[in-house]
Amino acid sequence: MKVIKHSGDIVDFNMSKLKLSLMKSGANKNIVDEVIKSIEKEIYEGIPTKKIYKLAFSLLKKASNSHAARYNLRTAIELLGPAGFFFEKFISRLFAAESYQTNTNMVLQGKCISHEIDVILKKENTIAMVECKFHERRESNSDVKVPMYILSRFNDLKGKLHQIFSNKDQISKCWIVTNNRFTADAITFAKCSDLHILSWDYPENNNLSTIIDNNQLYPVTCLTTLSITEKEKLLILDIILVKELINNSESLEKIGLSNFRIKNVQKEALELCKYI
Numbered sequence: 699m700k701v702i703k704h705s706g707d708i709v710d711f712n713m714s715k716l717k718l719s720l721m722k723s724g725a726n727k728n729i730v731d732e733v734i735k736s737i738e739k740e741i742y743e744g745i746p747t748k749k750i751y752k753l754a755f756s757l758l759k760k761a762s763n764s765h766a767a768r769y770n771l772r773t774a775i776e777l778l779g780p781a782g783f784f785f786e787k788f789i790s791r792l793f794a795a796e797s798y799q800t801n802t803n804m805v806l807q808g809k810c811i812s813h814e815i816d817v818i819l820k821k822e823n824t825i826a827m828v829e830c831k832f833h834e835r836r837e838s839n840s841d842v843k844v845p846m847y848i849l850s851r852f853n854d855l856k857g858k859l860h861q862i863f864s865n866k867d868q869i870s871k872c873w874i875v876t877n878n879r880f881t882a883d884a885i886t887f888a889k890c891s892d893l894h895i896l897s898w899d900y901p902e903n904n905n906l907s908t909i910i911d912n913n914q915l916y917p918v919t920c921l922t923t924l925s926i927t928e929k930e931k932l933l934i935l936d937i938i939l940v941k942e943l944i945n946n947s948e949s950l951e952k953i954g955l956s957n958f959r960i961k962n963v964q965k966e967a968l969e970l971c972k973y974i
Contacts, residue, residue: 704836716750736753737750763965770922776834777919777926778832782831799863813851817830824871825863845880849893874896923959928955
């Protein structure tokens with residue numbers, strides 16, 4: 699059976715891939731089997747993968763909000779737009795969870811021109827710049843022009859003294875992070891140029907998806923018990939991670955939730971962050 703991907707490409711339907719994504723949600727085998735049975739009754743030749751996803755999400759939500767929230771991860775990251783400002787904050791939180799000091803949205807003077815840097819990291823004596831490439835559309839990948847351009851910015855900044863964490867900081871490392879994927883040429887160029895890259899599925903065993911799962915660093919946009927407007931209000935309050943809501947009813951009160959809804963949101967947050 700053929701299905702239509704987000705990109706418009708027509709491919710064979712892969713039931714094993716769907717089953718794996720359902721298992722990654724934290725749902726047990728019985729729930730996954732029930733969801734698969736229901737989807738098998740609904741699919742047809744030429745069905746969009748987006749429709750299959752929505753159906754799976756709806757069925758998972760009936761079983762558990764937290765399973766649906768985990769299954770919704772990639773879409774949730776896409777909600778950190780449209781400009782990617784909150785995606786930059788999210789990436790900063792991911793590095794902070796690995797004991798990095800972080801700063802966001804700094805303007806630094808290079809040898810030739812000034813540059814606005816999305817995130818700056820420090821661990822021990824190493825300081826790195828991070829450029830975040832956010833895409834709203836899933837089919838949009840970062841091609842080789844991205845690392846080529848960022849390398850030129852890195853070269854303009856390194857070797858100079860900057861006032862970041864102290865008055866005498868030098869940038870010696872560069873990261874590029876995207877919520878989608880890098881093309882093969884982009885990966886090859888980055889490796890050759892000693893640039894560190896992180897995407898939804900790269901590197902294979904330590905990519906954005908696995909880092910989020912392994913450390914339970916889910917964005918608040920995952921939560922199924924909040925509306926899109928409520929999620930946006932939390933982001934404006936600088937509540938970026940689900941973890942930040944577990945012992946923080948005050949922020950939920952600020953966005954106008956009742957005590958009953960606050961309990962539901964915090965219940966989902968606890969289940970989501972402890973499902974592994």
